[in-house]
Amino acid sequence: MLTFTRDMAAAIFHVLDAKTPYGTYGCTGSGAVKSWSDIARAVFDAANGNGGKVVPVSTADYYASAAGPIAPRPGHSALDLSKLESAGFHMPDWEEELGEYLKML
Known part of the structure; x- marks a missing residue:
């Protein structure tokens, strides 16, 4: 699935600011696996x-x-987003983000 830079940056800052446990966090757009x-x-x-x-x-x-x-x-x-979600962050749906991105072009 696609991952947009602003979403990944938001996830990283959330994990850092929330002082979540050290480890590996899957980070990609949510939604249907394609x-x-x-x-x-x-x-x-x-x-x-x-x-x-x-x-x-x-x-x-x-x-x-x-x-x-x-x-x-x-x-x-496909990456497992459950650890990121348990840390309180939900990645946006990649298909919705793609639609918004293409509208901006």
């Missing part, structure tokens, strides 16, 4: 209406022709 191709499709649809031209590609296919070593990537990499 693939990168789903996100690209949403951006292209909003920007110029041609999201249907976005073609999903698996990670294996994307790196199939790579010349060098490839860092392993998880098949599913």
Whole structure:
């Protein structure tokens, strides 16, 4: 999911100001978990209406022709926001934030 800079900064300052316990906090936009191709499709649809031209590609296919070593990537990499939420911070929905961002352009 997308993470907008202002939201991440707000989350970081909240964790610091609230003096939450030390540790790792997942921080990404909340809302529906989508693939990168789903996100690209949403951006292209909003920007110029041609999201249907976005073609999903698996990670294996994307790196199939790579010349060098490839860092392993998880098949599913959604972050768990529960620790951040238990610290009293809720990340905004990434789809709503994307819509607002694209309106500003």
